[in-house]
Amino acid sequence: MATSTDILTLSQWFGANFPVGSFAYSHGLEAMCEAGKVSDADTFSAWLFDVMQCGAGRQDAILLALAYRGDAAEVAELATALGSSRERHLETTAQGRAFSNVISDVWDGPKEAWPLPVIAGAAAKAEGLPLAETLTFYLQAFAGNLCTIAARCVPIGQTEAQRVLRGDAPIIEAIVAEAMTASEDDLGSAVMASDIAAIAHETQTTRIYRT
Structure with missing residues (x-):
């Protein structure tokens, strides 16, 4: 059971x-908006549902849990190999390095x-944090970041973004x-449209986000 600490x-x-x-990192959302595939709260909610249920949300959660319960170094190799595009690889590795730097310096x-997800799982295990709560906070942060980006990029506004996140x-x-x-x-992913958008974003003429 999680303590207040x-x-x-x-x-x-x-x-x-x-x-x-x-x-x-927009996780390909910027490209989806550019292509007109995500244009309002409903289409964004459907896109986010797919990414969470059938894409990186579920995939990252399993990788985090595997790193927490087993050999994180081996899981890291697997997680790196599962990157479906250059930008997806950048997204997870760059954030992983940044997370690791702070965790090692402060904790x-x-x-x-x-x-x-791998370094998050390994760090949670080292710190003695409960796995279920670690997964919950990780996924909430992932979805919440995309909702914040959607508020500006779609755009749907902050209230609609919070409504989607609550859902x-x-x-x-x-x-x-x-x-x-x-x-x-x-492990497995089935969000082809999102993966294609991530690839398309690499050569998008006007870009605000790195992915």
């Missing part, structure tokens, strides 16, 4: 002001150039429950 630590690690630069945690709570809970006991065999 655990909750405070997780809130800090996955809060908007933790310096991993998540605000610079004396592991300092490894691993993808973000994602059952998805987050379901992913956490699955990831707690998932194995490598459970």
Whole structure:
């Protein structure tokens, strides 16, 4: 069971002001908006649902749990290999390095150039944080960052973005429950449109976000 100290630590690690630069990564959302595929709250909500349920949300949660429960170095190799495009690789590795740098300096945690979910799982294990709560905060931060970007990029405004984020709570809970006991065999992604958008973003003429 999580203590108040655990909750405070997780809130800090996955809060908007933790310096991993998540605000610079749209996860292909900018390209989806440019192509007119995401244009309002409904289309953004549907896109986010797919990314969480069938894409990086679920995938990252399983990788985090695997790193927490097993050999994080091996999981890091697998996570790196699963990157579906150059920008997806950049997104997870750059944020992972930034996260690791702060964790090692402030909490004396592991300092490894691993993808973000892997270093997050390893750091949580080293700090003695409960896995379920770590997964919950991680997924909430991932979805929340995309909602913040959608408020500006779609645009849908801050209130609509918060409404979408609130609606994602059952998805987050379901992913956490699955990831707690998932194995490598459970890894898999089926968000082709989002992956194609991430690739298209690499050559997009006008870009605000890195991915």
